[in-house]
Amino acid sequence: QNLYPTVGLQTPGEVVEANFGQSPFVFDIEDYMWEWRMKTRLTIERFPVSDRKGEWQTALQKIVSTYLVHHGFCSTAEAFARSAGQSFEEEITSIKNRQKIQKLVLAGRMGEAIDTTHQLYPGLLERRANLLFMLKCRQFIEMVNGTDSEVRGAAIRSPKSHGGSSRSSPSMSPSHHGSGYSYLAHRSVTQQSVSTGNSPNRNLINKGHSSGCPQNNDPQALSESDMNAANAAMNGSNNNNVPSRLIENEDVEMSDGLSSSGNGTMSNGTAEVTYANGNTCDDYDDTEDMEVDSPSQKRQLCGGSQAAIEKMLQFGRELQGMSLQLRRQYGKNETNKRALLNAFSLLAYADPWNSPVGYQLNPVQREPVCAALNSAILESYGLPRQPPLEVAIGQATECMKLMSKAGVGSCAFAGIQDYLH
Template sequence: MKKLGSRKNDIDAAAIRANHPMPPQCGLFYFEVDVISKGKDGFIGIGFCSKSVPLNRLPGWEIDSWGYHGDDGHSFCCSGTGKPYGPTFTTGDTIGCCLNFRDGTAFYTKNGKHLGIAFRDLKGELYPSIGLRTQGESIEVNFGNRSFKYAIEHYMKEEKTRLWHAINAKPIPPISSPSTSVPISQAASETNLTATVHQLIMSYLVHHGYSETAKAFSTDAVQLIPGDSSEMEDVESENPSLDSDKDMINRQRIRDAVLKGEIDFAIKLTNTFYPSVLPSNGDILFQLRCRKFIEMMGLCAGRQITCSDDEDEEVVEVIKDHLMIEEDDDEEIEDKVDDDDVVIDEKKSSKRRKGVETGLNGLDGNIEAAMRFGQELQDDYRDDNREEIKKALEETFSLLAYTDPRKSVVSYLLDPSGREPVANALNSAILVSQGKPPIPPLEQVYRQSSVVLNELARNGVGSSAFVNLRKDCLV
């Protein structure tokens, strides 16, 4: 953005304000101004203001306006009286302005050098603002479309360190005993907090069926508080060396099967060890079946279906349409595909088959199995009018629209990461059937912390921008 100055008189001064305010959610807001020419006198003001401030004077000379001026190096805070702040600036200089929403301060930089805090106790919705007054003044503003001269990323890291230091310096509050709800003494709270953290970790390991890890953690990390063993009763009750060892192993086998894409095996194990789970959780069974179809299509990915006499597209349409037709329409499919024309061409072999009866005979074994299972899936949920079911089926069957779905816009469906939500949902259903919570306490703490951070950011609390739960706490 460029701006040119006018004449020398005060009444000829003018300012320009950005279209959008600086969002507190970013934590720090920084921009730089390149002085292309100081013009006749260099009466250039750089700063910020509220939306209601008149734009006929330099930044800092009005209420709710702050600025740093190049002709005298003074800072102006909501008045025409300035205070010595930094050096003057002129043609060729780059002046940066930064608002720190964590502590409500603002500072400037000159040619990449930090000049110190200029303003404090800043609040409200503020907009970047530049003012010029004399003839020939010319500037250009950089909001990040090119590299800054000042290392703002380094400053961001420093601010993040300061915030975490402040968080860690807070005294640990007393923790109430889960059995008596009586506050524990401050002297014992740190030890108690450690026990609580151990309990959270143990419950997480048990919840997800990590039996060997849980055993090792129980042996090496979990220690009871001397004189008050009640603080770790929950950990002891979930100790894998007790009743939950076999259950953890069974749930881990089921989880591993889903994560490997072996959906039929996962269903078989679930029905063997937990026979009531799938019949009473139809939505999870639906997720498993959709995932099974996706895994089957993954096995088919890359195989080419070709036909003689230029009927390639016709056969592909048969495969696409087959899942959406009624059984009475089979004759229509037979009319579309000639018995001797279907050829399956793979990388190392090709086969010609005869006797097309349903529009599927003659297809590669993996493709044929996927088509038949897909038709079964479609038939079973044809009359289910729930939007989430319709949407899931539409998304799942979209894999049929591409010769090689691995190279299509729906390739993400084949990604193994899609198995994890299904595995987690099944594991939670098993635990609920045993009267246990569907989500481990540690995950609840994480989710609640995420909600709190989002709410803080939504309400303009700048400090929230310096905390990233995934990067800071999980990695």
């Protein structure tokens, strides 16, 4: 039966005071709770396990090894295998290939990640249409963010050198012509033509600042901060005579005109730079580069490049066509429908980064996509989609929930996080 406290008042003037934490407790409740935590922990750690011929230790080492291999920690996995005297079920080359793809995905370079997957694992994505569609939706999001290699190429390289690429089409197979990619490592600036009044065009350099995710350890891969710095520098078209355009049959209006006033004030719709000394661009030599830091400068779609925006919109139309094709072949898929709707919703806001759907642009959102692709590659080789360590953690978490529902009080003094560092 449930117990409850009772207090008897026998004489007049007696008072009962309750302390719910507003003042220090007379009884050392913290020490009492710590004592129960230690008892529960010792019960877990001293639980008897048969270890015939070192089977228990071997199983633990295997769990650690498979976790390292699964997530592509190649060097650590090799060192651990040597010390534990174990072998891999997967070849080192395959682990490094998966590691390469994971780095591309986590850097936001989805186009290159998809192409690399096609090259290293032919037929994998063709057999998993829903996975390919998810990757393409993520590529569209990275295009909006300005981090995907397709829009970075359109923004930095000339149209002649980048046009006609078939890698931007979701419905077309990628070309397999080796590593024909141009890895752009511009860290801070991109030139853009600007004119003021009736003066000839001059070169102005805008230095972009952004806060990306931690840099990649691969020296050959661009870090997130490098890519964002290059993207933030692009804030308009190179032609100031191009008027604002209304993109028909689309959900958004985008303006690429760059206006200027006779008093030396330049505006691209998001930030203004005024020369306080009254000088215009004509007063500066053609070969001189100016660096202008505008703290109020906002991020723009596809880095602000009109060519990249048009490429992104074309990719979106092809992605919509791919969605309809999958629906005709396999029927309705609510997951795909929701993913496409969420991705396209970014275009409904002038500042998608600060919109209700802006969470999609957070680099953290790349991790589930990376995990899904990595699991698919492993599954194609007959390996588990999840490492045993993660399965064990999930099972222990569910056991804790069941203990709580069953009223087993000891579960309140034990936590999975106590064993994870």
